[in-house]
Every structure is written in C-alpha cells, then in structure tokens.
Amino acid sequence: MNLLKMDDLTNHEINELLNQAQSFKEEKQKVNLNGLVGALLFYEPSTRTKLSFEMACHKLGIKLLSFSKETSSVSKGESLYDTVKTIEALGADFIVIRHPEKRYFEQLTDLNIPIINGGDGTGEHPTQSLLDLMTIKESFNQFDQLQVAICGDIKHSRVAKSNAYALSRLGANIRLVAKEKWQDEQLPFPYIDMDQAALDSDVLMLLRVQKERHGGVSYDQQSYLEQFGLTIKREQMMKDNSIIMHPAPVNRGVEIDSSLVESPRSKIFEQMNNGVFIRQAIITNCLQKGGAFHENSDSECQV
Template identity: 50%
Template sequence: MTMTTLKQRSLLGLKELDQEEIRSILDRAAYWEAQQEKVKPVLPGKFVANMFFENSTRTRFSFEVAEKRLGAEVLNFSAAVSSVQKGESIYDTVRTLESMGIDAGVIRLKPIGVLAELATKIRIPLINAGDGNNEHPTQALLDLYTMRKQFGELRGLNVSIIGDVQHSRVARSNLWALRKFGANVSFCAPEGMTAAELDAPHISIDEALKADVIMMLRVQLERHENGLIKSAEEYRQQYGLTVERAKRIAPHAIIMHPAPINRGVEIDDELVESPQSRIFPQMQNGVPIRMAVIERALS
C-alpha cells in the first residue's frame, strides 16, 4: 500500500479532512444504519486489532460491534494486561501486531503526537479512537451524524459546547468538523478550562443555552486534583445543565453528551433521557459511523 493510499484509508483526525470526505463517511453510515441484517460480512478474512492504551468502554465496544457486523475478525488488546506493563513501547506493540498480519488498527492513546508518528512508520491503516486531548474523530462524526438526522443540514446550526474544553478532544474534533459545514460553534468553559489556542468565541452559560445544540462535556474530575473544581456541586450550580436551566432551552433544541456521564454534575439525572436529549441515540449512531470508517480503511 502506498503512503498516499494509506493516508486516505487511515482516520487520524478531522482537522485535515475536507467537507466532501466527511460527508461521504456520514452518507455511508446512513447506508449501514438502513440495513436490516445485523451482520453483513463484507470484510471476510480481514483482521482488525483494537489497541487501547487508555481505558474505554463505549468506544471499544462500539468499534467491536461495528467490526463484527462487517464480518471482520477482531483482536482486542488492553494495555493493562499486555507487555506495555513490562516496559514495551507503544510502537513495538503496534509493530508486533502489524507483523502478525493485522489489516487495520484502531488505537486509543493518552500521549499526544504518538499516533501521528506511528502513522509514518506503520504500513496498515490506523483509526484514531481518542488521541490525548488532540482529537476524537469518530465521536465527532457520530455527533455530526446525530445533528444532521435531527436538523437535516448543519449549515447555520448554532452549537454550544459546555465544560472542560481545555482537556477535550471531543470539543476540538467537533469544532474543526462543524466549521467545514458552516455551523457556528461556541465554547462555554469555567476559568482555567478554556483553550485559548482554539479560535472560537467563549460565551456565558446563559448565552450557551440559546443554541440549537447544547453539548455537555464530561467533567474530567481525575484531571482536576489541582483544585480547578472545588466541588462537583459547585460545578453543577455554575455550569451544569440543571432542570431549571433546561427550561430556557428552545423547544427545537437538542441536548448531547459524548459520555460517560457524571449524572448530577454536568447534567441532571432527569435530563439524560428527556425528550430533548439525544445522548443514547448518539451512542447508537456510533456503530454505523464506525462501520463506515472501518469499511473505508479496509475496502
């Protein structure tokens, strides 16, 4: 496989993809969602390794379901029970699996920049399943897919992303992808959780609630041992989507969240499955999106 073909089949991020390429993935996901057969083995004899060097539940299972629905052979790798714990480098682990004959790799990493470097050395398509706080392209794709299903088109849509933007790869991928379609993206973040390098307006929680899409981010409590968040309750009072705040959302607006959810912190429990919530449909949409991405990598 040439480097050009390899780059075309890999999915490292959405920042570098153009609108047409993203649209083609969304359209193919719609095709897969419309299929009545649960398993359609279009990739027989193809081996895909899910290489998760960072813990995940939803993303890993979503990829595995997508791979199996396409008829691929699936290898699940967990860093917690691998030679990485013995000091083996991420590169050596991926190179080892490549040497064993896998056809594509789905990778989730904590350190930023490692995935981009791997892509220059590994000769199989790689799919980014979460890259530090850099990008999470398949999450953004399923978010766009969810919005497109709801509103018909993305152009002119006002999207508020609320929460810890600084540490959010979801916020970055959504910003870069949505802007390619003419959507307006704004951030609402507590002081110390903003990302000055991202060229997007930062607005108040009151302004954020006026959007067509209210996207809540998970409060990453494990990253705030330095006291940026004094308490979960204080965060809820200042930036959480409470039942009281939700009364001010427009009737046509929808609530989104990449999950996992801290119920009662960034969003009140009663709102998670409310009529305006699309949180569980987002998860459902992740399967056809990832089917489209895997098919793109292996066809």
C-alpha cells in the first residue's frame, strides 16, 4: 500500500493509524521488521521528517540505504523514475520520497514496492498531517466540532492542504489566516483575521513562511508577526484549553513570538515526538497491506 495523499486513507484507516501510533508510544505494541530495507530519497532539505523516519526505522529494526542527491547520479541528470527503479531493483522493501515537484508520484505508478510521500512540492504532506492529528487527538480526544485555525503561508504550504481537508473530513471546523497574496482560493474554507483566530480557536496551527518558494520577494518580518503571527498579546486572548501547533522549522519572531515556542500550551515539540510513532505505524501498515508480514495475535510482528 502506498501513502501519497490524505485522500488515500478512509476516516477509519486514519483512526487505525492513530491508535497504532499511540500503542507504539505507550510501548504496548512491539514490531520487529528485522531483515527489511528502506530508502529515504530526500530531494529537498529536511530535519524532522527525515530523522523521524530514520528513528522509526531504527525502532522497527529496518536497515536504510544511504542516499544523497548531491552525491548520487541525480547530479549527472538521472531522472526520479530511474533512481526509484534502481532502488527497487536493488531490493528495497519501501521508499520514502520528498521532492520539489508537485504530485511527483504520478510518474511512479508501475512500482511493486510501497511509496510513502514525505512531501511533494506545494502539494501534500500526509505523514505530517497524521502526526498533527495524533497530537490533536491526544489533547481533545476527538475532532468533531473543534475550531481549528490554520495560519500563515497557506498558498505554499503542503501541510495546510493535507490538514485542512483531513480535519474537515473528521468533523472539525476549519478557518484560514493569511496575507492576501499568500491565500489559496482553491481551498474551500473561510479566511478570518488573526485576532479572531486567537480568540475562539481550539487549535491554532501556525505555518512556516516559505521564503524559498517566494521567488526572492522579501517581506517585513516584524510587521508580519504583528499582523499575522502569534504575539504574546494574542496568546493571552486564547481559550484556556486551546493549543499552539507548528510543523517546524519555526521562524522565531516571525510566525510566533520566540517565548511562546516552548510555552505550556505549545505542542510543537510534542508534534516532533509523535512524528516517530506515527511513522512507525505508517511503515508497518504500508508493508503489512503489501503482504510483507502478518500480525500475530499478541501484537508482536516478525518477518
């Protein structure tokens, strides 16, 4: 089974993944995939996603093929298709790919091993969405009727798209906050101002300003924080049980006042922690549904 976008999953499958990830976190489930091999193909920079996949594989007993865009045949002009086919031919059991091309996976339809999308340009980021859902569920134990505001560089954010649609499907009420030129009118959700978002949201999800996708156009960081970021004043307006989220890396003092990144209501580092467990669940499910292993009744899986 591939995981390319959130629409690949039913609501039931999403909840199954969240429950399995929670079992990994609470050490209620042991999975041993010793002997399997994965490959992480990251054509864009990454810290959290790449390292959390590495940690998830380490916990599952999976060995990883090393890959660097700069030192691979990509530097000689090799296509994504040929690189992936090479890794499949070498015997990898699954591949995680991050690529700057939106919907890159449409050229990889004839593979016989699972592909996990680690982010496709400005398209989607399903594994980030799932770890965000896990973090929200831990805080509220539900999604129905939660007020969720997604705030920031909506137009260029794959996180915004994956989360907006997934959370809406699960029953949450989605509103967006963005400066006009960073709005995405293809998303069927209303735009509100940042003060309103802070005042009545259960989940305030901030996004990184993606300067690398702005074509060199600059912006005033201090002005952005005051108009569209989470300031100390806005944090004081938030409801008692509301939470702050951010997929990171965080531009401190731009999307959020630096002092709030590790504040009591911030879940930013908890999101990172949950990323390991949700990726353990994703890998085991992609391999399981591909027939790579069978789950034993005592919740211990071995190949």
